[in-house]
Amino acid sequence: xxxxxxxxxxxxxxxxxxxxxxxxxxxxxxxxxxxxxxxxxxxxxxxxxxxxxxxxxxxxxxxxxxxxxxxxxxxxxxxxxxxxxxxxxxxxxxxxxxxxxxxxxxxxxxxxxxxxxxxxxxxxxxxxxxxxxxxxxxxxxxxxxxxxxxxxxxxxxxxxxxxxxxxxxxxxxxxxxxxxxxxxxxxxxxxxxxxxxxxxxxxxxxxxxxxxxxxxxxxxxxxxxxxxxxxxxxxxxxxxxxxxxxxxxxxxxxxxxxxxxxxxxxxxxxxxxxxxxxxxxxxxxxxxxxxxxxxxxxxxxxxxxxxxxxxxxxxxxxxxxxxxxxxxxxxxxxxxxxxxxxxxxxxxxxxxxxxxxxxxxxxxxxxxxxx
Amino acid sequence: xxxxxxxxxxxxxxxxxxxxxxxxxxxxxxxxxxxxxxxxxxxxxxxxxxxxxxxxxxxxxxxxxxxxxxxxxxxxxxxxxxxxxxxxxxxxxxxxxxxxxxxxxxxxxxxxxxxxxxxxxxxxxxxxxxxxxxxxxxxxxxxxxxxxxxxxxxxxxxxxxxxxxxxxxxxxxxxxxxxxxxxxxxxxxxxxxxxxxxxxxxxxxxxxxxxxxxxxxxxxxxxxxxxxxxxxxxxxxxxxxxxxxxxxxxxxxxxxxxxxxxxxxxxxxxxxxxxxxxxxxxxxxxxxxxxxxxxxxxxxxxxxxxxxxxxxxxxxxxxxxxxxxxxxxxxxxxxxxxxxxxxxxxxxxxxxxxxxxxxxxxxxxxxxxxxxxxxxxxxxxxxxxxxxxxxxxxxxxxxxxxxxxxxxxxxxxxxxxxxxxxxxxxxxxxxxxxxxxxxxxxxxxxxxxxxxxxxxxxxxxxxxxxxxxxxxxxxxxxxxxxxxxxxxxxxxxxxxxxxxxxxxxxxxx
Numbered sequence: 001x002x003x004x005x006x007x008x009x010x011x012x013x014x015x016x017x018x019x020x021x022x023x024x025x026x027x028x029x030x031x032x033x034x035x036x037x038x039x040x041x042x043x044x045x046x047x048x049x050x051x052x053x054x055x056x057x058x059x060x061x062x063x064x065x066x067x068x069x070x071x072x073x074x075x076x077x078x079x080x081x082x083x084x085x086x087x088x089x090x091x092x093x094x095x096x097x098x099x100x101x102x103x104x105x106x107x108x109x110x111x112x113x114x115x116x117x118x119x120x121x122x123x124x125x126x127x128x129x130x131x132x133x134x135x136x137x138x139x140x141x142x143x144x145x146x147x148x149x150x151x152x153x154x155x156x157x158x159x160x161x162x163x164x165x166x167x168x169x170x171x172x173x174x175x176x177x178x179x180x181x182x183x184x185x186x187x188x189x190x191x192x193x194x195x196x197x198x199x200x201x202x203x204x205x206x207x208x209x210x211x212x213x214x215x216x217x218x219x220x221x222x223x224x225x226x227x228x229x230x231x232x233x234x235x236x237x238x239x240x241x242x243x244x245x246x247x248x249x250x251x252x253x254x255x256x257x258x259x260x261x262x263x264x265x266x267x268x269x270x271x272x273x274x275x276x277x278x279x280x281x282x283x284x285x286x287x288x289x290x291x292x293x294x295x296x297x298x299x300x301x302x303x304x305x306x307x308x309x310x311x312x313x314x315x316x317x318x319x320x321x322x323x324x325x326x327x328x329x330x331x332x333x334x335x336x337x338x339x340x341x342x343x344x345x346x347x348x349x350x351x352x353x354x355x356x357x358x359x360x361x362x363x364x365x366x367x368x369x370x371x
Numbered sequence: 372x373x374x375x376x377x378x379x380x381x382x383x384x385x386x387x388x389x390x391x392x393x394x395x396x397x398x399x400x401x402x403x404x405x406x407x408x409x410x411x412x413x414x415x416x417x418x419x420x421x422x423x424x425x426x427x428x429x430x431x432x433x434x435x436x437x438x439x440x441x442x443x444x445x446x447x448x449x450x451x452x453x454x455x456x457x458x459x460x461x462x463x464x465x466x467x468x469x470x471x472x473x474x475x476x477x478x479x480x481x482x483x484x485x486x487x488x489x490x491x492x493x494x495x496x497x498x499x500x501x502x503x504x505x506x507x508x509x510x511x512x513x514x515x516x517x518x519x520x521x522x523x524x525x526x527x528x529x530x531x532x533x534x535x536x537x538x539x540x541x542x543x544x545x546x547x548x549x550x551x552x553x554x555x556x557x558x559x560x561x562x563x564x565x566x567x568x569x570x571x572x573x574x575x576x577x578x579x580x581x582x583x584x585x586x587x588x589x590x591x592x593x594x595x596x597x598x599x600x601x602x603x604x605x606x607x608x609x610x611x612x613x614x615x616x617x618x619x620x621x622x623x624x625x626x627x628x629x630x631x632x633x634x635x636x637x638x639x640x641x642x643x644x645x646x647x648x649x650x651x652x653x654x655x656x657x658x659x660x661x662x663x664x665x666x667x668x669x670x671x672x673x674x675x676x677x678x679x680x681x682x683x684x685x686x687x688x689x690x691x692x693x694x695x696x697x698x699x700x701x702x703x704x705x706x707x708x709x710x711x712x713x714x715x716x717x718x719x720x721x722x723x724x725x726x727x728x729x730x731x732x733x734x735x736x737x738x739x740x741x742x743x744x745x746x747x748x749x750x751x752x753x754x755x756x757x758x759x760x761x762x763x764x765x766x767x768x769x770x771x772x773x774x775x776x777x778x779x780x781x782x783x784x785x786x787x788x789x790x791x792x793x794x795x796x797x798x799x800x801x802x803x804x805x806x807x808x809x810x811x812x813x814x815x816x817x818x819x820x821x822x823x824x825x826x827x828x829x830x831x832x833x834x835x836x837x838x839x840x841x842x843x844x845x846x847x848x849x850x851x852x853x854x855x856x857x858x859x860x861x862x863x864x865x866x867x868x869x870x871x872x873x874x875x876x877x878x879x880x
Contacts, residue, residue: 212497212844212857249521251524265506280534
């Protein structure tokens with residue numbers, strides 16, 4: 001793994017996601033086919049997947065996927081982990097030898113339960129895990145946590161999406177929610193950590209675009225304890241979602257409107273109540289606004305959300321078929337795995353597409369969803 | 372010993388082309404410093420160069436273009452250390468034994484950090500945005516913001532805001548007219564700034580000389596100042612305004628109070644400031660009820676009480692060495708807005724020695740204050756206004772990228788209506804009718820025309836700012852705020868770059 005200290009990934013990319021709202025398991029082979037169908041959108045320098053429901057044997061443990069430069073980094077990280085977590089199980093992430101994949105870092109996964117500090121009355125488990133992730137990424141040289149949620153996992157690296165899929169044996173996993181990404185990096189080619197998805201807890205984000213407001217977003221997040229160590233703009237999306245939805249408890253749809261705000265010309269014409277709300281969103285969360293071109297998929301244990309930037313500078317298509325919802329950069333990637341969807345549409349700029357699991361009860365925060 | 376008076380060496384020379392001069396007397400009438408007069412026996416207009424201040428009023432008004440006012444550059448033998456101004460100041464003080472006064476802003480040769488910062492643009496990987504075809508938003512809110520919002524669904528299933536938001540100013544362009552008092556400026560200039568701010572959806576600031584009754588109708592776009600002299604501060608004055616500002620210090624003269632010479636205090640100013648006609652209005656150096664941060668807190672809350680917590684309260688300080696810690700204290704004392712006034716900021720009257728050598732640049736002050744407030748997690752509590760030497764729209768963009776929310780413009784606004792930076796504001800004889808209260812000269816500043824020029828200036832800057840946001844691939848000003856990654860430094864030391872929080876040109880993101 002090569003870590004460039006001052007480099008940021010700028011990329012034109014392709015993304016794809018599938019969710020079964022009834023939690024029917026979808027074989028990994030399906031998502032590989034979909035993302036591979038957009039070969040034009042990547043250049044073989046990065047691809048990744050995230051699957052939800054892939055660890056039924058460890059549903060309540062935080063699954064840490066960590067890449068290491070060397071054994072020294074592994075030793076140091078494992079010592080750090082053992083001080084803070086009960087390690088329920090750990091192993092090397094199973095991989096295959098693939099011709100197109102070279103120079104892979106050491107890849108390990110750990111199923112962890114936090115050791116609750118004895119006298120901390122306001123202990124928040126997620127914050128504890130988040131801090132551990134930030135600490136490892138920031139302080140331990142050559143170690144990078146690329147997945148840290150429950151019953152989910154991210155797999156990513158340098159290569160074409162089909163090679164990465166084969167390498168990580170994605171075809172052997174079954175998930176009820178998949179997201180995938182193929183990358184066309186222009187800045188940090190060759191770094192495994194630079195591939196998507198970017199994750200924190202069970203949030204995973206795949207992204208096509210470039211965040212022109214990165215500097216503003218990064219410094220805003222730093223006020224809340226996030227450390228943007230990966231020099232990739234997508235990282236801020238995962239952290240912003242975590243801050244707004246998990247910590248500030250904003251309704252998911254409202255959080256999406258903070259990330260891709262409506263324009264003042266539209267807000268000024270809204271009915272009083274709504275205008276007050278949207279004005280406040282822009283006043284308070286102005287530094288969370290993602291400016292610049294993007295299409296993103298945000299997945300978590302509750303569902304999948306797709307979002308476009310406020311003037312739709314990147315392609316983004318959604319489709320529905322029975323209990324499944326598809327979101328991708330191109331319709332072709334959807335048709336490849338679902339030839340005749342019930343409905344296909346191109347969501348409007350800044351308008352989130354939200355698909356939740358039928359059994360997901362997130363309270364009113366997730367009350368509004370679209371499909 | 373040779374008696375050497377200051378007037379032995381004029382600073383300006385006035386060249387008159389007698390072939391072009393029609394002896395109309397216009398220059399004689401226009402010169403407010405009695406430097407130009409008609410010589411009847413020679414039938415000629417001539418200039419007493421010793422009295423010329425270089426304001427160029429005669430040059431601008433001469434109908435035949437016969438006059439050229441030029442600075443004398445070779446009056447003494449060249450000396451890189453003892454320059455002409457230094458020599459002349461010593462003569463002047465040896466003559467009179469006083470403090471040398473000046474107006475305007477610091478004109479000394481210190482590093483201008485704005486000119487060492489370059490702005491980023493998009494190429495290929497993220498598209499630039501065309502402001503002529505896409506919306507481009509400059510709307511800015513100034514005041515306290517909560518760290519998070521609370522949103523609940525009502526019985527109709529609609530999301531509703533539960534959080535009560537503190538009062539904020541809403542500016543359609545993040546450029547506000549700087550505090551310049553009535554008295555230092557005449558009423559025409561105040562009228563022009565008020566009308567221009569109103570038309571552009573932004574604000575103007577009264578400065579410490581209170582607000583003339585005729586301008587109460589502009590209260591909604593007026594920030595009223597409460598300074599150590601407390602001139603004309605009344606409940607009504609506070610209530611009519613959009614926001615109140617406690618002036619602790621001024622970038623041009625940190626640590627000392629305002630000076631308005633008695634010559635400038637006429638009937639109207641006396642009524643507005645609530646002081647007798649002809650008295651010097653000298654504000655004390657500190658507020659005599661603020662000797663500590665807890666005292667400041669009391670005044671902030673006294674004003675909030677007086678205005679029913681309906682208006683943001685701003686605190687303006689001069690940018691000094693410990694500005695970051697001071698600003699943090701002010702934020703914690705309850706201020707909603709902090710104004711950082713850099714050492715390039717102007718003044719109506721100040722000891723030259725203070726104007727020239729006290730304070731620090733606003734670029735640095737904004738950078739360190741923004742960083743400090745972020746480190747303390749209280750950046751949302753206050754808005755930062757950068758003041759003191761903002762010259763153009765690029766300075767505004769850079770100030771916001773460094774961490775400001777908005778800027779004040781004073782000198783730029785004066786230039787827009789004709790000021791030529793002769794720095795004689797304190798004399799009350801401004802030939803351009805801006806800083807004089809002589810009713811005859813003040814007529815030279817038509818408030819309607821001046822307002823139009825100020826509006827033009829703001830419109831021009833707004834266009835340019837939109838262009839610059841667009842080329843950065845940003846369509847809302849909030850995405851520029853504190854976005855130092857979109858700036859690069861050229862020709863700065865490592866320490867300077869660290870303090871400003873910017874990378875050197877050539878280093879990618």
